[in-house]
Each structure stands twice: as structure tokens, then as C-alpha cells.
Amino acid sequence: MADAQAEPSTRAESTQPRRLRMRQRLLIGLGTFVAIAAIAYGLYWYLVGSHYVSTDDAYVHASLAQITPRISGTVILVPVYNTEHVKAGQILVKLDPADARIALDQAEANYQLARRQVEQSTASKAAAQAEVSARQADLIRARLDYRRRAALARTGAVSADEITAARQAYAAARANLIAAQQREAALAAIVGNTDVDHNPTVLAAKAALDTARLDLERTVIRAPISGVIAQKQIHVGQHVDAGARLMSVVPISKVYVDANFKESELNDVHIGQPATLTSDLYGSGVVFHGRVAGLAGGTGAAFAIIPAQNATGNWIKVVQRLPVRIAINPRDLARNPLRVGLSMSVTIKISP
Numbered sequence: 001m002a003d004a005q006a007e008p009s010t011r012a013e014s015t016q017p018r019r020l021r022m023r024q025r026l027l028i029g030l031g032t033f034v035a036i037a038a039i040a041y042g043l044y045w046y047l048v049g050s051h052y053v054s055t056d057d058a059y060v061h062a063s064l065a066q067i068t069p070r071i072s073g074t075v076i077l078v079p080v081y082n083t084e085h086v087k088a089g090q091i092l093v094k095l096d097p098a099d100a101r102i103a104l105d106q107a108e109a110n111y112q113l114a115r116r117q118v119e120q121s122t123a124s125k126a127a128a129q130a131e132v133s134a135r136q137a138d139l140i141r142a143r144l145d146y147r148r149r150a151a152l153a154r155t156g157a158v159s160a161d162e163i164t165a166a167r168q169a170y171a172a173a174r175a176n177l178i179a180a181q182q183r184e185a186a187l188a189a190i191v192g193n194t195d196v197d198h199n200p201t202v203l204a205a206k207a208a209l210d211t212a213r214l215d216l217e218r219t220v221i222r223a224p225i226s227g228v229i230a231q232k233q234i235h236v237g238q239h240v241d242a243g244a245r246l247m248s249v250v251p252i253s254k255v256y257v258d259a260n261f262k263e264s265e266l267n268d269v270h271i272g273q274p275a276t277l278t279s280d281l282y283g284s285g286v287v288f289h290g291r292v293a294g295l296a297g298g299t300g301a302a303f304a305i306i307p308a309q310n311a312t313g314n315w316i317k318v319v320q321r322l323p324v325r326i327a328i329n330p331r332d333l334a335r336n337p338l339r340v341g342l343s344m345s346v347t348i349k350i351s352p
Contacts, residue, residue, distance in 0.1 A: 051351045053269065057321065058259035058277070058344040065225050065249040067092055068242075070218045073099070075238045082232050086223045086249065093221040093234060093246060100216040107205075107212035114205035118196050135177040142166070142173035227251040230340075252337050256293065256328060259346040260300070260321040268350040269295070275326050275348045279338060288332045292348060296323040324348070 073095030080092050149166045196202055232247040240246065257277060261269065269292060277288040299320040301308050326346060328338075 052347050052349055053261060053265045054345065054347040055259055055261050055265075056343070056345045057261075058257050058326075058346045060255050060279075060338045060340055060342045060344060061258050062227075062250055062252070062255040062340050064230075064340075065223070065227065065251070067221060067223075067246045067249065068244060069093070069095065069221060069240050069246065070242055071095070071100070071215050072241045073097075073219060073239070075234055075236050075240060078232075078234055078236055080229050080232070080247075082229050082247075084229045085227070086229060087226045088223055090223045091220060092223055092229075092249075095219040095221070095240070097216055097219040100212070100219050104209075104212040104216050107209040111202070111205040111209045114199075114202050115196055118199045118202055131183070132177065132180045135173065135180045139170075139173040139177050142170040145169065221246070223249055225249055225251050226253070228339075250340055252339065253330065253333055255333065255338050255340065257290070257326040257344050257346060258296075258323040259326055259344070259348075260323055263299075263320050263322055266295070266322055266324070269324060269348055270350075271295075273348055273350060275346055277326065277328065277347075278345045280343045281338070282336055286336050288328050288336070288338075288344075290326045290328040290332075293325040293327040296325070298322075 075093060076096050077094035078092070080086060080090075086092065145166050149163055227249040230248045230250050231245075234240065234246040259275075271292050271294055273292045275290045275292060277290060278284050278286065279288070299322050301320060324346075326348075
């Protein structure tokens with residue numbers, strides 16, 4: 001009986017060292033694994049990871065072209081729709097040109113009238129100059145006649161009435177000359193020292209004509225760049241005012257990415273460094289290539305409508321993010337077009 005009780009006790013005592021040894025082996029194995037993993041990560045970080053910075057806080061942007069009319073009018077044609085690809089110069093909207101044509105005809109008539117008036121003034125100036133010459137001759141003749149009669153009056157050969165008449169004729173000739181000179185000066189002020197085409201009145205009428213012609217051309221609104229139509233808010237029959245927003249053209253071949261990196265990651269980021277990008281649209285199998293085009297002038301919080309008030313008693317430091325613009329290789333965009341607003345993952349190589 002005593003031997004039977006001793007046998008389980010001995011068996012239990014022999015099992016405990018075995019479990020202890022197994023536990024020690026497991027701990028040693030786990031420690032070895034952690035040490036190897038730490039060494040591997042350290043080597044990876046030193047050899048690879050420290051040469052790159054990455055973020056998934058990145059989105060596609062583009063310099064949109066806002067389509068707005070330069071004149072007011074009624075829409076008579078909208079031949080495009082949202083998502084349509086358009087080329088630079090393609091017609092997007094047509095406004096009713098009736099009022100613009102009438103204004104152009106009126107401006108053309110005013111221009112021709114201005115030219116004729118200036119031509120008439122030029123001819124009148126020439127006539128005024130001839131009249132001044134004639135009045136100068138009359139004055140010379142009247143002065144000589146008066147002086148001659150005044151000399152004869154001393155001898156009594158000329159009566160006092162003749163002297164008076166000669167004096168009045170001399171004064172009248174002088175007054176006529178002054179009047180003719182004033183008319184010439186008035187016409188000279190109108191005509192100036194230029195030809196008809198460079199006369200201020202004609203130039204003003206020509207400017208009004210050019211404006212009217214330009215307004216007629218502006219009844220047809222064309223795409224300033226190639227891209228995709230978006231945000232179309234216009235319909236046939238709608239009256240629009242100058243400057244109203246009609247639609248946008250998105251140049252998908254010239255999109256770029258704004259990657260928002262933490263400020264602590266930007267110490268070694270510089271313009272020109274290569275970058276690789278992937279999008280949620282195409283997945284990790286499609287890699288875009290690009291380069292750092294620039295760093296923003298301020299963080300998003302700095303340019304917020306209501307900026308953060310950091311001068312408060314309950315201030316908590318928050319790591320800020322700064323947009324870094326990445327220019328994408330056009331060939332990659334041609335193969336796999338992107339759209340504004342898509343999410344991207346960006347990795348920048350910050351060291352050779």
C-alpha cells in the first residue's frame with residue numbers, strides 16, 4: 001500500500017522538471033524569435049525603411065477650368081454632358097447672339113459716322129487755313145489803304161469821311177482775321193496732327209466696334225483646355241449672367257497628387273525626389289511614378305476658415321500635416337487615368 005502511494009508521488013515529481021524544461025525552452029525560443037525579428041526589422045529599417053517615407057493620406061487633384069460666360073444672355077445650345085471628354089476649342093455653350101449682332105451693327109455705324117465726321121473736319125480745317133490766308137491778305141490791303149489815305153489827309157487831298165471809312169475797313173479786316181484764326185484753331189483741336197485712322201474720335205469708335213465684335217464672339221463658349229466635363233449646371237433656355245458658373249473641365253491628363261505627410265517626416269523631403277504611388281481604384285498591381293514638385297506654403301490648419309486657437313489654457317500639441325505635391329508621369333496617366341478626389345498611397349525615396 002505504501003509503495004502504491006509513493007509511486008504517483010514520484011511520478012509527479014519527475015513530471016514537474018520536464019514541464020519546467022519545456023517552459024524554459026518555449027521562453028528561450030520566443031525570446032530568440034523576438035530578438036531575430038527585432039534584428040531583422042532593425043536591418044530592414046537601416047537598409048531600406050529609413051530611405052523612404054510613406055503616407056496613405058493623399059488625394060488626386062487638378063487645376064480645374066471653370067467655365068463662365070463673359071456676357072449675359074440666353075442659352076440656346078449645350079452640346080456636352082457630364083463625364084464627356086472634350087478637346088481644347090470645342091464648343092461647350094452657345095448664347096443667343098441676336099442682341100450682340102444688333103450692338104455690333106450699331107457700333108459699325110458709329111465707327112463709319114466718326115470717320116466721316118473727322119474727314120469732314122479735316123476738309124473744313126483746310127478751308128479754314130485758306131480763309132485765314134485770305135483774311136491776312138485783306139488785312140494787309142486794308143492796312144496799306146488806311147496808311148496811304150492817312151498820309152494824303154495831311155495835304156487835304158482826302159476827306160475825313162474817307163479816312164474814317166478806311167480805318168473801319170482796317171479794323172474789320174483785323175477782326176475777320178482773328179475770327180478765321182479761331183475757327184482754324186477749333187478745327188485743329190478736333191482733327192489734331194494725326195490722320196483719320198489715328199484720330200481720338202475714330203479710335204474711340206473703333207474700340208467700341210472691337211468690343212461689340214468681341215461680345216458677339218463670346219456668345220460661343222469653348223473649352224479652354226482638354227479634359228472631362230464635370231459639374232454641369234446649365235440648360236437650354238436658361239438666362240445666365242456674366243461670371244455665372246456653368247460647368248468645369250477637368251484635365252485628367254494633368255492631374256497631380258497632394259500627399260499630406262506629418263511634419264516629423266519632412267526633414268529629408270526635397271523637390272525632385274522620386275516617388276511611387278498606388279491608388280485604391282487600380283489596386284497595388286498598378287504603380288504610378290512621379291516626383292516631388294513642391295511643398296505647400298502652410299499646413300491645412302493654417303489655412304482653415306476657422307484656424308486653431310493654440311493660445312489657450314487647454315492646449316494639446318497635435319502633429320500637423322503639410323501637403324507635398326507629387327507630379328505624376330504623363331505616360332502612367334495615359335495608361336491608367338485618374339480622377340480628382342481619388343485616394344492614393346505615396347512613397348517618397350528620400351535618400352539615394
